[in-house]
Amino acid sequence: MMIPRIGSSALRQARSQLAPKNGPVSVTSLSAFSRLLSSLAILEQRDGKLNHSSLGSVTAAQKLGGSITAFVAGANIKAAAEEAAKTKGIEKIIAVDNAAYEKGLPENYAPLLVENIKKGGYTHVIASHSAFGKNLLPRVAALLDVQQISDITGIEDEKTFVRPIYAGNAIATVESSDNIKLITIRGTAFPAAEAEGGSASVEDGVDSKAEAISEWVSEDLAKSDRPDLATAGKVVSGGRGLKSKEDFDKIMLPLADALGAAVGASRAAVDSGYADNSLQVGQTGKVVAPQLYLCAGISGAIQHLAGMKDSKVIAAINKDADAPIFQVADVGLVGDLFDKVPELTEKLKQ
Numbered sequence: 115m116m117i118p119r120i121g122s123s124a125l126r127q128a129r130s131q132l133a134p135k136n137g138p139v140s141v142t143s144l145s146a147f148s149r150l151l152s153s154l155a156i157l158e159q160r161d162g163k164l165n166h167s168s169l170g171s172v173t174a175a176q177k178l179g180g181s182i183t184a185f186v187a188g189a190n191i192k193a194a195a196e197e198a199a200k201t202k203g204i205e206k207i208i209a210v211d212n213a214a215y216e217k218g219l220p221e222n223y224a225p226l227l228v229e230n231i232k233k234g235g236y237t238h239v240i241a242s243h244s245a246f247g248k249n250l251l252p253r254v255a256a257l258l259d260v261q262q263i264s265d266i267t268g269i270e271d272e273k274t275f276v277r278p279i280y281a282g283n284a285i286a287t288v289e290s291s292d293n294i295k296l297i298t299i300r301g302t303a304f305p306a307a308e309a310e311g312g313s314a315s316v317e318d319g320v321d322s323k324a325e326a327i328s329e330w331v332s333e334d335l336a337k338s339d340r341p342d343l344a345t346a347g348k349v350v351s352g353g354r355g356l357k358s359k360e361d362f363d364k365i366m367l368p369l370a371d372a373l374g375a376a377v378g379a380s381r382a383a384v385d386s387g388y389a390d391n392s393l394q395v396g397q398t399g400k401v402v403a404p405q406l407y408l409c410a411g412i413s414g415a416i417q418h419l420a421g422m423k424d425s426k427v428i429a430a431i432n433k434d435a436d437a438p439i440f441q442v443a444d445v446g447l448v449g450d451l452f453d454k455v456p457e458l459t460e461k462l463k464q
Contacts, residue, residue, distance in 0.1 A: 265299075395422050
């Protein structure tokens, strides 16, 4: 059962009707209430291949309860839609096959998404807090006249969410009274849903085929055989202390290869030209939470910590024993990185 565009007042009314007058709401009643909810999980794809990290939006939808529909759009997306249909927990896939949406340009993609949201009557729309999600959902929010709830790390109920503020130094619990809750999720807080065990149907979405108002011209991507920074289990990161791009490549890349790790960098290293912008970890870069985060020459500015402090094990190498990074590190080594990192690399190779 899907109730189109249920507002929070209607949800509260439904809840009050389900609840007994004297006593807590029963599990059965809560189950009945959750069926009033319906979530649309926005999935990402590239060149017809599903981006599995975007399946975290399905995990978030599962925490809300209710029916879960996934949405994917782009060119030649049949394979991506069929792959998404196998994801556990998804009831239906809405697919729009049109090259105009391939690159996710928000000027083109947002009106398409709004049409499908209105048709489906979803109470929650969820996307990853990735470059794609951060680019798209603010425009969707404006078109729907609702307030976006960004970068959440927890869900308390259907209208109450937890999100970090002030670079993660404070945690805010926010409540939304909008008819449609428009949410982006922090990928490190919501792991990707199981990609097997589901059998969702695939349906064509609404596409008015409106004339595109923006055009994709070109892209220049940094390619690497190393693991993807956003999803890697091990990350090796370098900072300003490496002094030059030549030293960054000479010191950090062999260490990453020895560990089988992705390469990251602080904003100071990126701004100085030591590493590509796509490798930046921090408040204005990527947020990562690998099993191991090993950093060298990074002092530990608050903006950098916001992007990596949820890592399971943090190891730091710095010649300054009072560097802030040692306050969050599980393992610290005080020493000159130009001596210690090559020594560590050699021992790892052995």
